[in-house]
Amino acid sequence: MPQPILRAQHLAQQIQFQNKTMHILQDIQLEIFAGEQVAITGRSGSGKSTLLGLLATLDQASSGQLWLCGEPLHELNEEQRAALRLQHTGFVFQSFQLLNHLSALENVLLPLRLQPNFNYAQAVIKAKKLLQQVGLERQIEQTPQVLSGGEQQRVAIARALVTEPKIIFADEPTGNLDEYTAHEVEELLFRLNREMGVTLVVVTHDMDLASQCQRHFILHDGRLSEQQVPA
Numbered sequence: 001m002p003q004p005i006l007r008a009q010h011l012a013q014q015i016q017f018q019n020k021t022m023h024i025l026q027d028i029q030l031e032i033f034a035g036e037q038v039a040i041t042g043r044s045g046s047g048k049s050t051l052l053g054l055l056a057t058l059d060q061a062s063s064g065q066l067w068l069c070g071e072p073l074h075e076l077n078e079e080q081r082a083a084l085r086l087q088h089t090g091f092v093f094q095s096f097q098l099l100n101h102l103s104a105l106e107n108v109l110l111p112l113r114l115q116p117n118f119n120y121a122q123a124v125i126k127a128k129k130l131l132q133q134v135g136l137e138r139q140i141e142q143t144p145q146v147l148s149g150g151e152q153q154r155v156a157i158a159r160a161l162v163t164e165p166k167i168i169f170a171d172e173p174t175g176n177l178d179e180y181t182a183h184e185v186e187e188l189l190f191r192l193n194r195e196m197g198v199t200l201v202v203v204t205h206d207m208d209l210a211s212q213c214q215r216h217f218i219l220h221d222g223r224l225s226e227q228q229v230p231a
Contacts, residue, residue, distance in 0.1 A: 003070060004031040005167055005199055006055060011064035013050055024050050026222040028064065032215075034166065037193055037200045039210035042219035048203040049171055051219060055201065056169040057085045069166060086114055090160030090198075094172035096152045098144040098159075104131060104151075105140040108159045115163065123162075130158040134188060150181035157188065167199040174206055186212065 011028035014021050024047045032038055042048050053059040054066070057073055060081075066073045069088050073081055090111075098107050108127040112118060131140050134154040144152050153173060160168050173189065174182035186209050193200045202209065210216050216227040 002033055004067075005034045005069055006030070006032040006201070007067040008055065009065045011054060011061050011066060013047070013054060013059075014062045023222050025054070025061075025219075028224050030055075030217070030224060032167075032199060032201060034199055035193070035197050036215060037190065037213040038202065038215045038217065039213040040201070040203045040217045040219060040224075041205065041207065041210050044205075046219045047222055048219050051224070052169055052171050052201070052203045056089055056091055057081050058091070086111065086163065088166045090163065090165040090168045092153070092156050092160050092168060092170040092173045094175040096144070096149075096156045096176075098152055098155060100144050103141045103143055104136060104147070104155045104158075107144070107155055108162050111159060111163045127158070127162055130162055131155070133192070134158050148181070149177050150184060153177065153181075153185050154188065157185075157192070161192065161196070161198065165198060167201065168193075170200065170202045170204075172204055173202065174204070174209060182206070182209075 008028050008030040011025060012023070013025040014023050028051065040048055040051065054061050057068065068084055071084055073084065076084070105124070105127055108131060109123055112123040112126070128140060131137060134157055136151060136154055139147060139151060144155070147155065170189065174185050177185060189200060190212065192198060202213065204210055217224050218227055
């Protein structure tokens with residue numbers, strides 16, 4: 001049996017608010033396998049982004065266990081978790097999170113600069129190739145201010161892929177885009193998933209996007225359940 005690329009057991013997140021304990025996530029059980037397309041939906045405030053942050057190791061759960069590529073993240077310190085995050089994951093944000101004073105090329109280069117033995121010339125070749133793959137070969141020197149929303153999200157996707165991660169986490173990747181551009185970005189994500197074999201985990205309000213994924217989970221009252229996807 002293949003081993004899951006991401007596995008969560010009894011994952012929970014809670015916060016203290018006005019002397020009360022608020023349970024954001026409860027007993028999350030999840031296994032995701034290499035190359036899968038997974039959507040997580042739920043009402044606003046249901047904890048979707050919180051869950052994605054935990055799965056992507058951007059935050060740490062109050063309790064429970066999490067494995068990424070076979071590594072027990074719950075047993076690692078923050079420095080070790082950051083190294084695994086850089087090696088295995090990419091993240092696409094709803095608000096793009098690009099640096100406005102940098103060009104598209106320079107934004108894509110950023111994760112590579114954090115890697116040991118960074119080689120500028122090789123990194124530029126890799127970043128240019130990815131920008132070409134996402135259809136931005138003519139915009140590599142442009143800054144985010146002059147790019148459309150769809151173009152900015154394509155830069156963000158290229159940045160997420162430049163370290164050759166095994167899994168991409170996308171938080172409402174089409175949330176700030178018009179319907180036509182959102183459809184283009186969706187097609188791009190699925191094409192890259194197929195061509196590069198990268199696992200895709202998407203939090204979204206877009207039920208059309210969720211319906212295109214191989215697996216669909218719904219978060220309700222802090223608990224996660226898998227929906228049956230029509231064959």
